[in-house]
Amino acid sequence: MSQDSATATEASRKLTGRRRREVVAVLLFSGGPIFESSIPLSVFGIDRQDAGVPRYRLLVCGGEEGPLRTTGGLELSAPYGLEAISRAGTVVVPAWRSITSPPPAEALDALRRAHEEGARIVGLCTGAFVLAAAGLLDGRPATTHWMYAPTLAKRYPSVHVDPRELFVDDGDVLTSAGTAAGIDLCLHIVRTDHGTEAAGALARRLVVPPRRSGGQERYLDRSLPEEIGSDPLAEVVAWALEHLHEQFDVETLAARAYMSRRTFDRRFRSLTGSAPLQWLITQRVLQAQRLLETSDYSVDEVAGRCGFRSPVALRGHFRRQLGSSPAAYRAAYRARRPQGGALESVTTVLETSVPTQGTGASRRAAAASSPGPSPVTATAAPGAAVDRLGQGPEAYATGRPALPGQRSAP
Numbered sequence: 001m002s003q004d005s006a007t008a009t010e011a012s013r014k015l016t017g018r019r020r021r022e023v024v025a026v027l028l029f030s031g032g033p034i035f036e037s038s039i040p041l042s043v044f045g046i047d048r049q050d051a052g053v054p055r056y057r058l059l060v061c062g063g064e065e066g067p068l069r070t071t072g073g074l075e076l077s078a079p080y081g082l083e084a085i086s087r088a089g090t091v092v093v094p095a096w097r098s099i100t101s102p103p104p105a106e107a108l109d110a111l112r113r114a115h116e117e118g119a120r121i122v123g124l125c126t127g128a129f130v131l132a133a134a135g136l137l138d139g140r141p142a143t144t145h146w147m148y149a150p151t152l153a154k155r156y157p158s159v160h161v162d163p164r165e166l167f168v169d170d171g172d173v174l175t176s177a178g179t180a181a182g183i184d185l186c187l188h189i190v191r192t193d194h195g196t197e198a199a200g201a202l203a204r205r206l207v208v209p210p211r212r213s214g215g216q217e218r219y220l221d222r223s224l225p226e227e228i229g230s231d232p233l234a235e236v237v238a239w240a241l242e243h244l245h246e247q248f249d250v251e252t253l254a255a256r257a258y259m260s261r262r263t264f265d266r267r268f269r270s271l272t273g274s275a276p277l278q279w280l281i282t283q284r285v286l287q288a289q290r291l292l293e294t295s296d297y298s299v300d301e302v303a304g305r306c307g308f309r310s311p312v313a314l315r316g317h318f319r320r321q322l323g324s325s326p327a328a329y330r331a332a333y334r335a336r337r338p339q340g341g342a343l344e345s346v347t348t349v350l351e352t353s354v355p356t357q358g359t360g361a362s363r364r365a366a367a368a369s370s371p372g373p374s375p376v377t378a379t380a381a382p383g384a385a386v387d388r389l390g391q392g393p394e395a396y397a398t399g400r401p402a403l404p405g406q407r408s409a410p
Helices: 003-014 034-045 082-087 105-116 127-133 149-155 179-194 196-206 226-230 233-242 250-256 261-272 276-294 299-305 311-322 326-335 343-352 361-367
Strands: 020-028 057-062 074-077 088-093 120-123 167-169 173-176 377-380
Touching (some): 020 034, 020 082, 082 088, 082 105, 088 105, 088 127, 105 120, 105 127, 120 127, 120 179, 167 179, 179 196, 233 250, 233 261, 233 276, 250 261, 276 299, 276 311, 299 311, 299 326
Parallel strands (some): 020 088, 120 173
Antiparallel strands (some): 074 377, 167 173
């Protein structure tokens, strides 16, 4: 029995009461982003049995009194309340409106009860903050959007936050990174429940790759949580970012902060959610990315300008974080940004190239929100503007080997 099948069978055995494995409850709140909210609705709420995708029963539940206002001034009216969660074998929290405000107590109680009765609990992007507030992530590995990971780690220190993963499957509790990673996790759930063929068929319908390789490292920037701004370590961090071209280590940073290495490690991790050595390596790799994209420096020169002691060190860390060599990354970046911007060049790239890992992530995520029936009634609030985004399909080769950007339960 495969690991995915074993996980699914175990989850099914644990369900108690009226809960059914094929029933998926999506918990919506006012102020949540509509894109993230629509992902589980599209994956689990549309009948695609003609394409070989087993059908789920979707229950869209309001986590608080409606109407629920979302991005763009839309008002949503969920057909079910919190009581409907009692029938679900899977409960998805696609987003939360604020990473600093507490979710409604009634919703947290419903999530705890669902988990106690064997339901699988899923948090997409900032939905991880709701799961953490309910205590469901205590002592567990979890992820969220890289930009919010430091705040999640600081607010909930008992959660083992890993900002590098696209999603984390810890058995009965699962979390994902930002928008596109929510699609990755939903596909993983379908794969766990019904196998690779069903997930592949669904991925083709959504026009996304069945599995994406790598993690969030390629999307990280040099941002730090707002909380660090007034901390004495802020000056040390700013100095490090300005001197990445120099060779220095964590001991140097600790000395600049007038702290022992051990104290510095503890303070740094409490503020950023990351070990200082890992953070420093990530910043050097990010700097290397920028130089590979914007300059003609050789790989050896890039290594020196990013503070790596040798090109071998750059190549090793670059591959571990981005799943590619520096040379291959530069070639792929230039291939998808043709010089001159001629339409013919763009067409040629799309028709003749297999997309490289990480290419067009935003377009793939946008494709997943294609129109379809939904049990949610939406109305535009007076004066609300409606934007129309035109997208084109992007081809994906089937059967291409790739490593999933995930960490699954052992």
